[in-house]
Amino acid sequence: MEESTPDAIVNRDEPIPVVSVSQHHDSKKPHSPRPTGHKRTPSAIGRSLQDRLFTSLLEQVIPTDNVNDDTVFAGKKPVADKRPGFSLPVMANNFRRFNARIGVVFHFQLQAERVLSWKKSSHTFSFLVIYSFICLDPHLLVILPIAGFLLFVMVPAFLARHPPPPSTSTSSITPYYSYQGPALAPAKTIEPASETSKDFFRNMRDLQNVMADFSDIHDATVDVFAPLTNFSNEKLSSSVFLLCMVITALMSMTAHLLPWRYLLLVGGNAAILSSHPRLVELFKVISVDLAGDTALADIAQKEKPVADALGLPSSPSTAMSLLGSLADISLDTYSEEREVEMFEIQYRSLAPYSESSWDHFLFSPMPYDPLSPFRIAGERPKGCRFFEDVQPPRGWAFKSKKWELDLDCREWVVERMITGVGFEVAGEAGAGGSGSDEIGGWVWDLPTTALASDEVGVAAALGYPDLPKGYGKKTQKLGKRGVSQDWEEKGGMGSNVMGEWRRRRWVRVVHRISMPAESEKEHTDDEQDR
Incomplete structure (x- = not known):
């Protein structure tokens, strides 16, 4: 080398x-040492x-x-x-x-x-x-x-x-x-x-x-x-946040008034001079003397009544506890509340000569409407079978004791701009309503032959142009035969105006809860893995 x-x-x-290399050899095979001075290079x-x-x-x-x-x-x-x-x-x-x-x-x-x-x-x-x-x-x-x-x-x-x-001479020039x-x-x-x-x-x-x-x-x-x-400690982090906000506000108004040149001059020289070996030894001696000096304790004991009269802390530990009490801020005791929803989905067969009734399918977070991505892709809805299996989102807990049925189905249908469905309206005979006040908040699919002709344009606008063949032709022929395309005018809840799927909305109130540090770490790891 x-x-x-x-x-x-x-x-x-x-x-x-010094480089140490540990070599592992097979104990079953004899090992012959290499000759001294031999340099082995790995082949290319x-x-x-x-x-x-x-x-x-x-x-x-x-x-x-x-x-x-x-x-x-x-x-x-x-x-x-x-x-x-x-x-x-x-x-x-x-x-x-x-x-x-x-x-x-x-x-x-x-x-x-x-x-x-x-x-x-x-x-x-x-x-x-x-x-x-x-x-x-x-x-x-x-x-x-x-x-x-x-x-x-x-x-x-x-x-x-x-x-x-x-130099050619022997002199020390x-x-x-x-x-x-x-x-x-x-x-x-x-x-x-x-x-x-x-x-x-x-x-x-x-x-x-x-x-x-x-x-x-x-x-x-x-x-x-x-x-x-x-x-992780919300009181401590909130105190740091408030302190930084106060310092930022004060510095924005007083930063131009501080003598930064002299502060940097004194601070830099003090930092470098304090690392001198002799000064370090001097500081150690002074700290030992102060730790063993009982006169300072007597002076502090004499000045304690004066500090108590002025309301000042009598010792450093008292001052730190006072600062801790000032930093002990009160967080909001009312946790955030929101409303979660779950859709009860039912199914029935439309096979010829079939008189099957509605059967419970599952509870899903999506309404599984006719233009749902799962419906267009030919996939079944996803969810759970029973109410007991429905869990709140991570970091939230149920506040109300039970699920409540949303009878005003018109509101959430209009909000989602769902088309191709019929729904119940209390006290009205329109929109598929039965004209009675005893309704269950159901929203059902219309049969394929009763869908409006503008469904093709809606599906294409949503990015799903691949609809069944003859979809638009059926609706056009239906309009030419004089059948009304406005299904809200027909009324009734007969099988001729209801499709295979129907759903209704359940709601429940949840509130935010504090997650333990381990749960937060697991949640962060899961997010990174995903």
């Missing part, structure tokens, strides 16, 4: 990582077979239609994405390229950690001086990138082209740089680390540690902020 790659920027200050055919096998296994788990979907939408027109889909060889190749060039990022990270951790006090103080000047005069922030480009990119590149001449004359050395370029060098493994080590640090920070952030923002 090569020691390093020339002209590659990597973190060489930490030791080279074996590696290709392994990649193909692993890719085929992943295709069984990962939905390839979503992973390899190369179509993106820009506006209304689909645009083909030229980037390759998921592939293990491509991913491995890109990882090698990325790892060979990521050293500059880790080098910058190391230098920043050195400056902020007071490894060299002169560098840290210089950084504080520059930071202070920028806080006092923010216009210098525009000059800083250009100055850094000149000092850290252009000057080193020029010095690499004009190195000092080699410092070599000097010559800024005149032609260039004495080739231009220096940043090259990626070779895959057989230690720099490549240094980058892998730093990349591994960065991924672990990011995962730890992500998990810690979620553990801290998730309970405050996901309303």
Whole structure:
């Protein structure tokens, strides 16, 4: 393995990582050790077979239609994405390229950690001086990138082209740089680390540690902020929401009055100075002295009557409990209420010479009207057999004790713009009503020969043009024979004006309930799976 790659920027200050490889051998087969110094390289055919096998296994788990979907939408027109889909060889190749060039990022990270951790006090103080000047005069922030480009990119590149001449004497004279004359050395370029060098493994080590640090920070952030923002504790999240609203309102009116330059100056210097090793030790000593000092407790005991008289908290714990009582807001005790509906569907046979009566079919959330997608697709209605099997929606519970029958069937039929049906009207002999007050809220299908001729246009407008053959011709012939197409004028509830299906609507009141955290998580997982 090569020691390093020339002209590659990597973190060489930490030791080279040790790679441990665990080999699993078959206990039944004898294992002969390889000779020392033999370097075995996998063949191209074996590696290709392994990649193909692993890719085929992943295709069984990962939905390839979503992973390899190369179509993106820009506006209304689909645009083909030229980037390759998921592939293990491509991913491995890109990882090698990325790892060979990521050293500059880790080098910058190391230098920043050195400056902020007071490894060299002169560098840290210089950084504080520059930071202070920028806080006092923010216009210098525009000059800083250009100055850094000149000092850290252009000057080193020029010095690499004009190195000092080699020393030929034995004296301790410092070599000097010559800024005149032609260039004495080739231009220096940043090259990626070779895959057989230690720099490549240094980058892998730093990349591994960065991924672990990011995962730890992500998990810690979620553990801290998730309970405050996901309303698992509604009182706490509501308090945070109100506090953010108050701060937003106050900052919108007073933000221009705050001395942001001096706040950033003092805050930044205090944060960096507080990380000085000597100051850290001093703070520890002071905290130990304060913890063991009984004089402070005596002073607090003497000042307690004064704090009680002024109404101020006498201790930090009392202050925190007072803030907690202020944040203990009262949520709305009246949960949201809504009305759910369920349709009782009945069926009868219209076979010739059949005198079958109406039979209960099931309870369905849809009325299964003549233009229902299930009817047009030739599918049966979906639902449950008994009332006891009907469950409220997730997150809701039944408030009323029983289902109530909706006798005003005209309202929900008109709201849904359902056609091709007849319904009962109390006290009227129209619309298929019987003229009596004893009605059951039924809405039945009209026979195919009695449907209005505009049903074809309605079905086509709804996107269902595939109606039975001769559908429109039957209705036209029916109108020519003088039969009235206005079925509301016929009245009566005979078998000649009723189709195979009828339904009526049941309603019940539900109210929202609080779901446990486990149920919410299961519901979220189910939604993601769907």
